[in-house]
Amino acid sequence: MTQTATTPLIRPTVITSRGETRVLVDTTSAKLHFIAAVAWIGVGIVAGLLYSFVFLRLYPHEGVEVLSPGRIRMMHTNLMAYGFLTNAFIGMLHWVVPRLTGEPVLSHALSKLIWIAWNAIVAAAMWGILTGHAQAIEWGETPFWADHLVVVGVALVVINFTWSIVRSREKSMYVTLWYFTAAFVWTPLVYIMGNYLPQTLVPGTGGAALVGLYIHDLVGLFVTPMGWGLMYFFVPVISRKPIYSHAISLVGFWGLAFFYPLNGVHHFLWSPIPMFAQYGAVISTIAVEIVVTTVVINFVLTMRGEWYRLKESIALRWFMVGMTCYFITCFQCAFQTTLTMQKVIHFTDWVVGHSHLVMFGVFSFWIAGVIEHLWPKLTGREWWSRRLNLWHFWLWTLGIALMFTDLTIIGVVQGLLWDSLRPWEESIRYSEIGWFLRMISGWMILIGFVCLAINMLMSFVSRQDHVDTVYAGQFPEAAAATGVNA
């Protein structure tokens, strides 16, 4: 393991795994990425809330072209994916990867450049969407010209971090790094496949098969491995217990790698895509579901005997609520992917509920937990108010609970009304109450966000030093996480 050479907590120089004395972790970049992530999720949440007004016929900007609801919706989803999740993931990569490999990233100057470039790309893409240059690919609505820039940006990120992994002289490679390495390979492939082929080479139904693959792989081969890598690092670190079972970790990784990409067509079930592909997708979706459940169980068993820590650690609470949402997702998937259920719930708000449960209830919650844990370490300042953090936690938890149950129920109602061949507007009228409750949950989420933002800002301003009682000196996180010396 690495040794600390100097004491200032924020920028310790260390002896790297190759015996050089270097600054290991670029905390400035990590901090900047988390700040950007929080800023973008703020804008994204406002966009989501605005769009939810459309369904109540209360949209405040009717007749203003750049604020056309459809454009706001594309902004909402793309900001969540590329503004919020991606920035947060890069921030946590800065913290985690050098710790596990004992090697810094390729260049800390490059890291800063990536921060500037990536956020400029996101801003430019949003401008493109608002001015009507969107591309008709779900999760790839960023204008076509922005896609070239995104590919370059992703390549830079991949090079920067892969460098540290490849140069490492550590003897074992921890689970987290399996996931990150795989994600570094997958993300560029997925992005190029989804954004270029259907746009230029493959029209119609064949293109739809590829877009299905893209919609699915972006969450499955980018967001999921990043999120799980994160959990495999932070859950053991905070609960100070090694992961329950290495065997389950292996099953989880290889199961995901093999089955997840095979699910693509489940986004277009019953469509004109050939039936053999649809059956294949349904079967591998069920396989994925089993794999994911085992991973969730691995984490829950890791927490055995440590549950009392949830009282102290809000970060662990975020992680475990996220795990719960993940478990609910798996349970829900068993139904939603079957061809029988698809007849009813496909195209309805049920799917929107699923999306928010996973994107928000799982991955955003895990990131919230990481921010909770890392912000004091990155800034060297104590949280300004624990109470605000608790408000944030409860508002988001109750918000997603309300949003998910509500959308699932009206999803079924919509599906059954369509199935009964009742007039279309009837399904709209029956959904109104559900759309209203969704708006309420949106306000809860927005207020929760404001709590977080204020708290981050105030702890930075208040200048109350954070004293790291637990991890003085070395990097026991890595030791605890890898199970060595836990």
Place this chain on the structure above:
Amino acid sequence: MERFNFIFIVAGILFFTLAFVIMGALPLAQYQGIDVVSMDQIATNIPYQFDELARDYPEAFEKAFGTTEPTADAFKEALETGRQAYIAEACWHCHTQQIRRIDPNDGTEVGHDVSRWAPDTRLESEADEYHNAMNYPHLFGTRRVGPDLIRSSGRHSNDWHLAHLWNPRETSPYSVMPPYTWFFDDDQGKVPNKRGLGMVTYLQWLGSWHTQFAPSQYEDLPQLPFDESWYPPYVPPETQPGEEGDPYAEEDPYGGEEDY
């Protein structure tokens, strides 16, 4: 460590490729050899609504397409414009363009998608309907807030569409569809601009290759309270499937070799 890395990189690429082949390339292989229908071929079959647009809005039409005649070139340009506006406004996040081949084993003769969206032909969407230059990329959609549009040709008149785009609540009181006032040049919603004309052309083209509802069928319905008037024009067949005289027995999409 280097060795481990290598495993993950190779396995990652391998599994990705495997999935690409099974989920992408194999379905794709089905369309090999079928030529993609070009814009020129599309423009050999211009729906009559385009002629009506040229006749009813001559000034706007000329301003938009540089001619007063509904020529093939003007049609191609209108279609492109309409499709681009459809994408820019993300209409496809509220409207699908696919009639699913839902299994009919739920008591109806065809699944509810077909009953609702293809009441006349009762045919679900087929792959070749999308194999053309207007589908780079496809616009299947994954969310239905409003009706499916793949067979929308002729379902409403041009004027209905323009009134609806100007203010959806005028034609459909409970609609949650946003108004698109920037598809018009004036502030009354009377003078469509290029995007407005293009959008109506696009909507009237969707499905025109397959079927056309009787012109303005919806408007001819008696003016009942909104509930009633919105029942889809699906009339159950008098004969049961398979019975003698069943008009669909011959072309039953679910009979024969199809194995789902």
